[in-house]
Amino acid sequence: MKPPKPEARPKQVSLWRYWKLFRQDILSAQPPHLYRAKMAEFRTPWFRSFLVNELELVRKVLIDMPEVFPKSDRVTRGLRPLLGQSVFVTNGKAWTQQRRIIDPAFEGGRVKESFPPMLAAAEDAADRIGPGVLDIEAMASHATADIIFRALFSRTIEDAVAQETYAAFRAFQRVQPVATMAALVPWWPVRHARPARRAAARLRDLISQLVADRQGEIAKGTAPPDLATKIMTTKDPETGRAFSKTEMVDQVAIFFLAGHETSASLLGWALWCLAAAPDWGAQVAEEAGVFCANPGFAGLSGLKVTRNVVRETLRLYPPVPMFVREAKIEQSFRGRRVQKGAQIVVSPWHLGRHETLWDSPDHFDPARWDHRSPPREAWLPFSAGPRVCPGAGFAMAEAVVLLAVLMSRFKFETLEPPMPVAHLTVRAKDGIRLRVTPRQASSRF
Numbered sequence: 001m002k003p004p005k006p007e008a009r010p011k012q013v014s015l016w017r018y019w020k021l022f023r024q025d026i027l028s029a030q031p032p033h034l035y036r037a038k039m040a041e042f043r044t045p046w047f048r049s050f051l052v053n054e055l056e057l058v059r060k061v062l063i064d065m066p067e068v069f070p071k072s073d074r075v076t077r078g079l080r081p082l083l084g085q086s087v088f089v090t091n092g093k094a095w096t097q098q099r100r101i102i103d104p105a106f107e108g109g110r111v112k113e114s115f116p117p118m119l120a121a122a123e124d125a126a127d128r129i130g131p132g133v134l135d136i137e138a139m140a141s142h143a144t145a146d147i148i149f150r151a152l153f154s155r156t157i158e159d160a161v162a163q164e165t166y167a168a169f170r171a172f173q174r175v176q177p178v179a180t181m182a183a184l185v186p187w188w189p190v191r192h193a194r195p196a197r198r199a200a201a202r203l204r205d206l207i208s209q210l211v212a213d214r215q216g217e218i219a220k221g222t223a224p225p226d227l228a229t230k231i232m233t234t235k236d237p238e239t240g241r242a243f244s245k246t247e248m249v250d251q252v253a254i255f256f257l258a259g260h261e262t263s264a265s266l267l268g269w270a271l272w273c274l275a276a277a278p279d280w281g282a283q284v285a286e287e288a289g290v291f292c293a294n295p296g297f298a299g300l301s302g303l304k305v306t307r308n309v310v311r312e313t314l315r316l317y318p319p320v321p322m323f324v325r326e327a328k329i330e331q332s333f334r335g336r337r338v339q340k341g342a343q344i345v346v347s348p349w350h351l352g353r354h355e356t357l358w359d360s361p362d363h364f365d366p367a368r369w370d371h372r373s374p375p376r377e378a379w380l381p382f383s384a385g386p387r388v389c390p391g392a393g394f395a396m397a398e399a400v401v402l403l404a405v406l407m408s409r410f411k412f413e414t415l416e417p418p419m420p421v422a423h424l425t426v427r428a429k430d431g432i433r434l435r436v437t438p439r440q441a442s443s444r445f
């Protein structure tokens with residue numbers, strides 16, 4: 001099965017055209033030769049930008065020299081009113097300290113503690129689905145928002161504050177484009193339209209309320225042992241400081257955003273891939289049936305095909321298609337001068353479909369994960385190095401559980417092929433619509 005790749009574009013793209021495409025569809029804005037190139041340089045009158053596909057360069061930028069290539073704030077500027085000084089946007093000392101507090105909440109056995117809320121939310125999502133044509137992206141966003149609320153604050157999406165927070169997130173996403181002119185032109189003023197500022201402020205008020213309630217529960221000793229309690233009671237081992245209330249609001253904002261938009265994108269594309277490759281759908285449904293007959297954390301290791309489907313979907317449709325670093329000092333890449341201030345683009349989208357890194361790169365083939373592990377830097381849906389996604393283990397478990405529960409209960413069939421575009425994450429231009437048929441209890445597989 002060959003999933004759709006964005007339509008080829010001419011090699012030379014003017015800045016104006018690039019910007020228009022970037023706003024509408026940053027994936028199609030990329031010329032086709034980038035799926036073969038080791039590196040590409042984009043010149044604008046204001047700055048240089050380098051896309052790095054050579055694995056040694058990717059390693060240098062993300063793993064070996066992260067202090068020389070800190071996160072560029074150009075792309076995250078639009079999200080500042082919502083994210084404040086959260087771990088997603090900071091650099092240097094502030095970022096190191098934040099990760100020292102956040103990382104323990106996601107370490108080792110803690111994914112196991114989030115398994116019961118993941119399973120309960122997946123079963124509730126399946127209960128909400130009826131036969132007919134389904135808007136998969138909306139279903140996926142609802143399900144993954146439910147999981148993040150349950151895991152962080154032990155509240156379901158049915159809870160009034162959770163529902164309002166979810167609605168406010170959707171309102172913010174509608175009014176704040178992720179790509180703005182300020183992301184491309186250094187001196188362009190960063191403006192946040194009033195609706196975006198208002199939506200972000202409303203959202204932060206709601207999150208403040210959740211954080212204040214939890215502070216009260218922690219003080220009374222009645223707080224549930226979830227991710228929010230863990231993060232709010234962890235002290236930085238080096239300074240002994242815990243997050244202040246405002247700092248916690250910043251972090252919760254990014255957990256909601258990074259933790260449900262990405263997972264929703266992954267679930268939507270995984271279901272589409274399985275619908276388009278019914279043989280793989282049948283294999284997943286079969287092992288999912290065994291898991292769902294007696295679901296438990298230990299059973300996750302038996303979901304081998306499902307896990308490979310998740311890996312393969314992340315290769316073809318990485319929810320975060322590209323991320324950007326900035327060269328703090330002059331460097332040389334493949335003999336070319338990389339000036340101080342140059343923007344370095346690492347692209348899981350191009351790496352995952354790169355013609356020199358994968359056999360049949362455009363084909364959905366979960367079996368490729370049985371035979372070999374690719375070089376670490378060729379599969380980068382969660383990034384790598386010190387800024388690797390702290391929620392990667394959580395997200396993998398969540399995707400496997402959601403897919404298993406949904407595939408055990410329903411058969412999904414394709415209608416029109418979706419066209420991938422980059423919004424906050426990789427989504428389908430006109431949504432993903434699939435036909436859903438419940439599997440009969442007696443003949444589910």
Ligand code: HEM
Pocket residue numbers: 071087088089099254255258259260262263266318319320323324380381382383386387388389390391392394395
């Ligand atoms: C399929 C799901 C997910 C994908 C593909 C994903 C991917 C990523 C990527 C690529 C980054 C690095 C971005 C950059 O460097 O610019 C990142 C960062 C981050 N992710 Fe995830 N993520 C996922 C789920 C989650 C979940 C479930 C959580 C939390 C519950 C989470 C929390 C974060 C945070 C806090 C950061 C910022 C880390 C830092 O900058 O130090 N993510 N994620």
